[in-house]
Amino acid sequence: MFGSVFMKSSLETLKPRISVAPMMDWTTKDYRFFARLFNPNVVLYTEMVTTGAILFGDTKRHLDYSHGEHPIVLQLGGSNPKDLAECTKMAQDWGYDEVNLNVGCPSDRVQNNKIGACLMAEPDLVAECIAKMQQVVDIPVHVKHRIGIDDMQSYDEMLNFVDTVAKTGCHHFVVHARIALLKGLSPKENREIPPLRYEDVYRLKQDRPELFIEINGGIKTVAETQAHLQHVDGVMIGREAYHNPYLLAELGQLWNLDLPDRFNIMQQMMPYIEQRLAEGAPLSIITRHILGLFQNLPGARKWRQALSGGNAKTRSDIEHALCNIHEAIQRTEASLQVQDI
Known part of the structure; x- marks a missing residue:
């Protein structure tokens, strides 16, 4: 159905890979400019931008960034393969280093438009989207997802999702180590109430060593980051990088960088x-x-x-x-x- 050649991220040479999670209303271009001053190596993500906002809205406002923000990843929200492919091509033309598809957001607003975590229930559709996105660009395309949703909470169901998408040649998966309860919890509660299951993400890396697995969820310190890197390829940090941005400077020790003032x-x-x-x-x-x-x-x-x-x-x-x-x-x-x- 799909090609079997893995698309390796050009940013994987930046070992270890540490990134700041895409966060709505937070990881704006102003925050990203600020965050970059702490650490030249951390990978920055945009807020999730829907395909509709790019194709039918203020494209420049949604895609513009400062050159100093590199390495930078555009996170897209959508489920229409054609629209996602068009936006991915625009991202490459705009100079983004990578594109990420959001399969993790639990918001009611995005569920109604078939965006975010609800797509975990449709791995074939996600695979079709990723395949179309990859066909039109040379830059890496990857997925950020949960370990499960609602009635799909088992490790085997997550593994099936990853395997289905990986058949496209997608090599890189960012895994938020919580399930999302789309029918019972608010987005805020979905960031806090479902327990973290880091062991599921570790197991995914063990079972699929050829994939690049990046872990996300509840990570707040350099020590925690280092501990996760013993099991996976990369670490994505969310709210702590926003509320305590000097953590990004402290993470510089992973590359032997001096602490900035x-x-x-x-x-x-x-x-x-x-x-x-x-x-x-x-x-x-x-x-x-x-x-x-x-x-x-x-x-x-x-x-x-x-x-x-x-x-x-x-x-x-x-x-x-x-x-x-x-x-x-x-x-x-x-x-x-x-x-x-």
């Missing part, structure tokens, strides 16, 4: 903020993505308060908040030095 990161961010303001973007659209910069440090709460809720209206407001948190950190360090004496 948070204040230097903001210095690099300032010209971008000025550019976005000149384009007419409200400052609050940008500052909401940088609230977690000083997570777990003295003054972090005041930093968030100064920038959230529209409190920051100009660049000078951001610079004032930076001065305040710098002083708070210095006071704490001085206090600790006194205690050591």
